[in-house]
Amino acid sequence: MGSIAPPPSSQKPDHYQIAIVGGGIAGLTLGLACAKLGIRYALFEARSNLAPAEGMAIALQDNGLRILDQLGVYEEIARHTVPMQRWTHYDENGGLLCETNAFGYQRHKFGYGMLGIERHKLLEIMAGELRRRRRGNDLIRLSCRVSTFQEDEDKVTVTTADGDVITADLLVGADGVRSSVRTFIDALQAGGHPSKSDEYMTTSFANVHGISYPVDGIAEGDGITVYREGTSLLIYTGKGGMVYWHVFEDLGETVGMSRGPRYYSGEAADAFCRLVAHVPVAPGVLFGDVYARRTAYIRLALETGIAETWHTARTVIIGDAAHKMVPHAALGGNQAMESVALLLNELLGSGSGSSSGRSGALAIIPLPALCERRCARTSKLRSMAEMTCRTQLSPHGEHTSATYRQLPGLTDADWLLKITMSFLGAPALEGVPLTERGRFYDESLASFQERFATQTYSNKAELVGLPTG
Numbered sequence: 001m002g003s004i005a006p007p008p009s010s011q012k013p014d015h016y017q018i019a020i021v022g023g024g025i026a027g028l029t030l031g032l033a034c035a036k037l038g039i040r041y042a043l044f045e046a047r048s049n050l051a052p053a054e055g056m057a058i059a060l061q062d063n064g065l066r067i068l069d070q071l072g073v074y075e076e077i078a079r080h081t082v083p084m085q086r087w088t089h090y091d092e093n094g095g096l097l098c099e100t101n102a103f104g105y106q107r108h109k110f111g112y113g114m115l116g117i118e119r120h121k122l123l124e125i126m127a128g129e130l131r132r133r134r135r136g137n138d139l140i141r142l143s144c145r146v147s148t149f150q151e152d153e154d155k156v157t158v159t160t161a162d163g164d165v166i167t168a169d170l171l172v173g174a175d176g177v178r179s180s181v182r183t184f185i186d187a188l189q190a191g192g193h194p195s196k197s198d199e200y201m202t203t204s205f206a207n208v209h210g211i212s213y214p215v216d217g218i219a220e221g222d223g224i225t226v227y228r229e230g231t232s233l234l235i236y237t238g239k240g241g242m243v244y245w246h247v248f249e250d251l252g253e254t255v256g257m258s259r260g261p262r263y264y265s266g267e268a269a270d271a272f273c274r275l276v277a278h279v280p281v282a283p284g285v286l287f288g289d290v291y292a293r294r295t296a297y298i299r300l301a302l303e304t305g306i307a308e309t310w311h312t313a314r315t316v317i318i319g320d321a322a323h324k325m326v327p328h329a330a331l332g333g334n335q336a337m338e339s340v341a342l343l344l345n346e347l348l349g350s351g352s353g354s355s356s357g358r359s360g361a362l363a364i365i366p367l368p369a370l371c372e373r374r375c376a377r378t379s380k381l382r383s384m385a386e387m388t389c390r391t392q393l394s395p396h397g398e399h400t401s402a403t404y405r406q407l408p409g410l411t412d413a414d415w416l417l418k419i420t421m422s423f424l425g426a427p428a429l430e431g432v433p434l435t436e437r438g439r440f441y442d443e444s445l446a447s448f449q450e451r452f453a454t455q456t457y458s459n460k461a462e463l464v465g466l467p468t469g
C-alpha cells in the first residue's frame, strides 16, 4: 500500500499536506475526505489491516451517515445493515417501562436513521473506498507505528518506529484514546513534563460487548435497554437479525485511564455474563438465550474524557484521542466524523482564506477557535452519554431516578425530539456535494429548526412532524 524509506541525509523527506496518525474511523474518514477534496495525505496505521476482524458492532447516526454519504460509502453500508425501528426499555424484572418507534420515524422523516453494523464491515467498506480513491502521491502505510513528532514553524516532521520520515503542513492525531499525538501536544504544552492524561481520561465502567446469531423473540430492527443496579444490558440488531449486545458494569470507582482494566476475554467475561443470564430482555427471552448464540465477545473498560489541549500550531487531535465517550448514546464514532468535517471545513474555508490552494501548502488555520467549538459540543455530549450510562446502571440513584421515572410517560414525539435536537449544529463536509438523501435530510432538519425557532407548533408531535391524533 505504498512505502517510504528513510531519506539519505542530504535528501528532503517526502512532504504531504496532512499526516494522519491512525486508520480507525476518524483516520479513515479523514483520508476519504482528503481524497474527495484533493488534499495530499499520508496515513499511518499501526495494525497490519485497516479492517481488523475485531471490534464487534457500531451504531451509526444521522450526523455520521450524512458525512459517509458524501464520502460515497453510505449505499454500501446500507446494504449491510437494517434501520432501527423499535426500542424497548425494561426494568430488571422484564417489566415494560417504555416502547418507542422513534427510530423508524426518524428514518422516515429525515432520510437516514440509526443503523447497526459490524465494525469490521464498516472499516472494510471505508478502507476499500480509500484504496479505490488513492492517488499516486497519497501514502497509506500499514503495520507502521508513528513514534516521534517534531513541529517547526513551517512543517511537522513525523518519524515511524521503523525510522521512516515524512513532513507535513498539518499533523492530525486520529490515534485513539491512548493517543501518542496527544501526549506530544501535552508535552509541548507542559514544557516536556509527562502527560497528565489520567486526570482527564478516566474509567468508571466496563462492558462485555458481543455479537450473537439471531434469537427468536428479538426482531431485526429492535433495540432493547434493561435498567439494572450495577449491571445493565443494551441490545440492538443488525442485518438478518444479528444481535449486538453489551453488558455494562459499574466498576464502583473512577480511576485514571492507565489504571483501568484493559482487555480481557475468556473466563472472566464468561463468568460475568453468566451472572446476568437470568435477566429478561424481551417477552420470553432471557439474556442467557442471547449469550448462548454468541459468535464473539470481548470485555473491556470504557474510558471517558475530553483532552485538556487539542492542538499546537500545526498539530491537532480528533476522534477518541480528543473526545472519548461511553457507548450508550452511539456517539463516539459519529463525533469523530463530525470532527473531521469541521477540521476540513476550517482548513478549506474561503472566508478566512485558510488554504493557499489545495495543491499548495496548507496555511495555518485558527485551531484554537475550531477546537474550542468542538470541545464545547463534545463535552456536552460526553456528559449526556455518561448520564445515560449512569441512569441505566443506577436507575434508583439520587441523580438518575428522576430520569428513570419519566420513562413510562415518554412518547414517540419525545424520543424523536431528543434524537433530532442532538443533531442540530452537526456539520457536513463543505465543498463535497450532498447526495439527494443528504439534501432531504438538511431540508427536513431546517424545517424542524424553523418550527422550533418560531414556535409555530402546538405540540411536540407537530414539531417533529408526527401525526398529532
Ligand SMILES: Cc1cc2nc3c(=O)[nH]c(=O)nc-3n(C[C@H](O)[C@H](O)[C@H](O)COP(=O)(O)OP(=O)(O)OC[C@H]3O[C@@H](n4cnc5c(N)ncnc54)[C@H](O)[C@@H]3O)c2cc1C
Binding pocket: 021, 022, 023, 024, 025, 026, 027, 044, 045, 046, 047, 057, 058, 059, 060, 144, 145, 146, 147, 174, 175, 176, 177, 179, 180, 207, 209, 302, 318, 319, 320, 321, 327, 329, 330, 331, 332, 333, 334, 335, 336
Ligand atoms: C464497546 C464500544 C461500543 C461503541 N459503540 C459505538 C456506537 O454504537 N456508535 C458510535 O458512534 N461509537 C461507538 N463507540 C465509540 C467508537 O468506537 C469510537 O469513538 C471510535 O472507534 C473512535 O475512532 P478513532 O478512529 O478516533 O479511534 P480508534 O478506533 O481507537 O482508532 C485509532 C487507530 O489508531 C491506530 N494507532 C494508534 N496509535 C498509533 C500510532 N502511534 N501510529 C499509527 N497508528 C496508531 C490504532 O491502531 C487504531 O487503528 C463504541 C466504543 C466502544 C468501546
